[in-house]
Amino acid sequence: MGWFFLGIVGAILAWLTVSYGLGRPPRHGIRWAGAALGALWAVTAVVFVIRFTHGMGGMTHMTDANPWGVWVGLLQAGVALSGGGFVMAATVHIFHIKRFESILRPVVLLAFLGYNFVGMTLFIEVGRPYNLWHPWAMWQHRSIMFEVAWCVTLYLTVLSIEFAPVVLERFEMNRAIKALHRVAIPIVIVGVILSTLHQSSMGSMFLIMPQKIHPLWFSTLLPVFFLLSSVAVGLCMTIVASLYSARLFNKTLNHWLLADLGRAASLVLFLYGAIKMVDVSARGAWASLLTPPWLGVLFLLEMGAGVFLPAVLLSRHSIRKRPFRLGMACLPVLGGVVLNRLTVSWFSMVPYTGPNYVPHWMEIAVSATMLTVLMTVFGLAVRFLPVYPIKADGAS
Amino acid sequence: MSEGISRRNLFKGALVAVASTVLPRSMAKAEGLASRGDVFAVLVDLTRCIGCRSCMRGCQRANDLNAPQELMDMDHLSSRIEPTYNLWTTVNVEGGASSPPRHVKRQCMHCLEPACVSVCPVAALHQTEQGPVIYRESRCIGCRYCMVACPFDVPRFEWNNGLTPVIGKCQFCAQQRLFKGLPPGCVESCPTGALKFGKRDDLLFEAKARLRSRPDVYVDHIFGEDEVGGTTWLYLSDVPFDQLGFKKNLSQRPLPSFTWDVVSWIPGIAAVLASLFGVLAFSLSTKSDQGKGDKHP
Numbered sequence: 001m002g003w004f005f006l007g008i009v010g011a012i013l014a015w016l017t018v019s020y021g022l023g024r025p026p027r028h029g030i031r032w033a034g035a036a037l038g039a040l041w042a043v044t045a046v047v048f049v050i051r052f053t054h055g056m057g058g059m060t061h062m063t064d065a066n067p068w069g070v071w072v073g074l075l076q077a078g079v080a081l082s083g084g085g086f087v088m089a090a091t092v093h094i095f096h097i098k099r100f101e102s103i104l105r106p107v108v109l110l111a112f113l114g115y116n117f118v119g120m121t122l123f124i125e126v127g128r129p130y131n132l133w134h135p136w137a138m139w140q141h142r143s144i145m146f147e148v149a150w151c152v153t154l155y156l157t158v159l160s161i162e163f164a165p166v167v168l169e170r171f172e173m174n175r176a177i178k179a180l181h182r183v184a185i186p187i188v189i190v191g192v193i194l195s196t197l198h199q200s201s202m203g204s205m206f207l208i209m210p211q212k213i214h215p216l217w218f219s220t221l222l223p224v225f226f227l228l229s230s231v232a233v234g235l236c237m238t239i240v241a242s243l244y245s246a247r248l249f250n251k252t253l254n255h256w257l258l259a260d261l262g263r264a265a266s267l268v269l270f271l272y273g274a275i276k277m278v279d280v281s282a283r284g285a286w287a288s289l290l291t292p293p294w295l296g297v298l299f300l301l302e303m304g305a306g307v308f309l310p311a312v313l314l315s316r317h318s319i320r321k322r323p324f325r326l327g328m329a330c331l332p333v334l335g336g337v338v339l340n341r342l343t344v345s346w347f348s349m350v351p352y353t354g355p356n357y358v359p360h361w362m363e364i365a366v367s368a369t370m371l372t373v374l375m376t377v378f379g380l381a382v383r384f385l386p387v388y389p390i391k392a393d394g395a396s
Numbered sequence: 397m398s399e400g401i402s403r404r405n406l407f408k409g410a411l412v413a414v415a416s417t418v419l420p421r422s423m424a425k426a427e428g429l430a431s432r433g434d435v436f437a438v439l440v441d442l443t444r445c446i447g448c449r450s451c452m453r454g455c456q457r458a459n460d461l462n463a464p465q466e467l468m469d470m471d472h473l474s475s476r477i478e479p480t481y482n483l484w485t486t487v488n489v490e491g492g493a494s495s496p497p498r499h500v501k502r503q504c505m506h507c508l509e510p511a512c513v514s515v516c517p518v519a520a521l522h523q524t525e526q527g528p529v530i531y532r533e534s535r536c537i538g539c540r541y542c543m544v545a546c547p548f549d550v551p552r553f554e555w556n557n558g559l560t561p562v563i564g565k566c567q568f569c570a571q572q573r574l575f576k577g578l579p580p581g582c583v584e585s586c587p588t589g590a591l592k593f594g595k596r597d598d599l600l601f602e603a604k605a606r607l608r609s610r611p612d613v614y615v616d617h618i619f620g621e622d623e624v625g626g627t628t629w630l631y632l633s634d635v636p637f638d639q640l641g642f643k644k645n646l647s648q649r650p651l652p653s654f655t656w657d658v659v660s661w662i663p664g665i666a667a668v669l670a671s672l673f674g675v676l677a678f679s680l681s682t683k684s685d686q687g688k689g690d691k692h693p
Contacts, residue, residue: 051558052558052559053558054556054558055554055555055556055557055558055561056555056561057555057556058556058558062555063555064478064479064480064543064549064552064553064555065549067540067543067544067553068540068543068544090673093677094673094676094677094680095676095680096677096680096681125539126537126538126539126540127536127537127538127539127540127553127554127557127561128536128537128538128559128560128561129537129538131518131535131536131537131538132537134517134518134535134537135517135518135537138518138519138535139519140516140517140518140519141659142514142652142655142656142659143514143515143516143517143541144515144655144658144659145515145516145517145539145541146517146518147659147662148517149517185677185678185681188677189670189673189674189677192669192673193666193669193670193673196665196669197662197665197666200658201658201662204655204658204659205541207654207655207657207658208511208514208515208544208545208651208652208654208655209544209545209547209651210647210651210654211547211643211645211646211647212544220654220657223658
């Protein structure tokens with residue numbers, strides 16, 4: 001029943017996403033979207049009630065044998081996909097490649113919302129969300145989770161400061177904007193450092209379980225892999241989101257900016273793939289492709305379709321010069337990173353835990369709700385705030 | 397004497413803190429009790445266990461737990477019992493396929509360098525000076541990192557509690573009994589001497605003596621002596637451990653050190669990045685930005 005419901009809602013939303021993306025909005029598209037989202041959010045409201053009355057046992061399939069479910073992987077993916085925020089902020093404000101400034105705002109907004117996805121998921125995912133402030137008061141500096149908690153909350157603050165000028169501009173609070181402008185560069189630097197640290201720490205989190213994670217994925221280089229892949233996917237996410245929202249909101253866009261990002265993404269992907277290959281060889285882990293074979297297939301899929309294929313495609317000028325091709329070449333990177341995060345936190349441990357966890361449909365409903373709420377917020381922000389500085393007249 | 401030690405520890409701690417930012421990582425080691433032999437320990441001799449499950453009942457009594465009573469009956473030995481948040485120790489029949497079956501008691505191993513303690517972001521899991529690893533409910537966020545990190549899959553979660561779920565694991569009866577000079581509840585309830593309570597060095601000595609005196613009976617291995625850097629619960633058996641469901645291929649290296657290798661780099665990395673980005677941002681900005689920087693709407 002639940003899966004059936006999610007399937008219908010998902011199909012409607014996917015259909016709308018694609019048709020709007022292709023520039024052929026269907027009749028009553030807004031109404032369809034409203035109906036699907038309304039139904040999804042209403043159902044999830046009930047799921048929340050179950051979560052806090054009956055516990056996670058009532059609406060997830062997590063057990064003592066599988067204490068981390070799909071939420072942790074999605075949360076990890078959310079952090080990685082928000083990597084565009086720090087990559088682009090560093091490009092513009094630290095390396096002073098100023099021509100990218102025109103696409104910085106939507107990217108920062110996207111990152112801000114991505115981290116909100118992480119925060120909202122945590123609110124449901126941890127057993128005692130009202131204690132989420134504890135890492136601030138009860139220090140345990142040897143814990144990676146402690147460091148991640150600090151970095152993520154601080155970075156969320158940084159992102160809201162980085163985005164604040166957009167809101168302030170809307171209400172024409174010029175003095176505040178000036179004040180923010182003065183601290184902009186230090187704030188950006190802090191943000192980039194925090195991101196570098198916690199993007200890699202998301203990988204370090206798994207270093208404590210060498211015996212549980214499949215050898216194709218467990219490596220002491222996990223922090224490096226997580227950082228590099230977040231840079232690559234951050235670039236690709238920037239491209240895809242810029243292309244899509246430009247189409248959706250009829251904004252003009254300098255395509256060569258995105259094409260350049262695509263070339264950078266290609267380089268990072270090649271670097272990531274190369275280190276990964278060397279790492280697997282150095283640890284002698286290639287034989288593990290067969291134990292079990294389905295994980296080997298997953299690995300080849302992740303590396304082939306998610307890393308090397310887009311790396312090759314994006315290295316070609318003929319692909320990069322057309323918006324549609326560029327976007328399509330970036331999509332598998334997004335999929336590959338989501339797959340990678342789910343694999344490290346879930347699939348790669350199946351040989352250890354046994355195949356006894358499949359998410360409850362309510363787990364997916366919760367994540368889908370958070371995702372759609374934040375996408376709606378993105379849409380509203382673009383509509384009512386000067387997110388795209390080229391057309392600064394915004395709402396009026 | 398004790399003051400001297402604590403002062404020395406303080407000094408050592410400060411040194412580690414400084415070293416972790418300045419010196420190469422090999423110099424800075426995660427602290428732990430690995431080198432100390434006087435921590436509380438229990439020796440479990442599987443050859444002496446008759447599977448009466450008295451220890452399970454003793455555990456429930458000592459810690460005011462409320463797991464269903466019938467689970468603790470001997471006639472339920474045929475069905476397997478998994479530990480839960482309120483059932484901290486179990487005795488099950490293990491092996492039997494390629495080896496004779498044995499009754500195996502399980503509980504937290506109370507590692508010398510516990511992974512759960514090192515991963516907990518709020519120190520809800522805490523290693524006491526005397527060795528027992530305890531859980532402090534009021535600090536817990538419920539992130540369940542301890543469960544994922546534990547090499548023995550010990551911590552359990554209260555899945556059906558919406559607002560105040562707890563992590564459940566053997567506390568070694570630390571506050572209830574040990575610190576009052578009493579042995580753990582399970583050890584006190586054991587009628588056969590399969591469980592022996594003492595200091596780790598003494599029990600290791602005892603275990604080795606038993607191995608030497610009956611080499612024909614025992615497997616020549618003390619489980620817990622070196623596993624994951626050593627545990628305070630030690631096992632002797634006459635059947636190979638891996639056939640009784642004990643984890644094999646456990647690293648002898650303490651698990652927290654895998655993470656500490658990275659954590660200890662963090663202050664240094666942050667400092668390097670800060671100066672690098674600072675220099676870059678300001679040196680580049682004076683060259684290229686003047687006069688047009690502020691004009692972006």
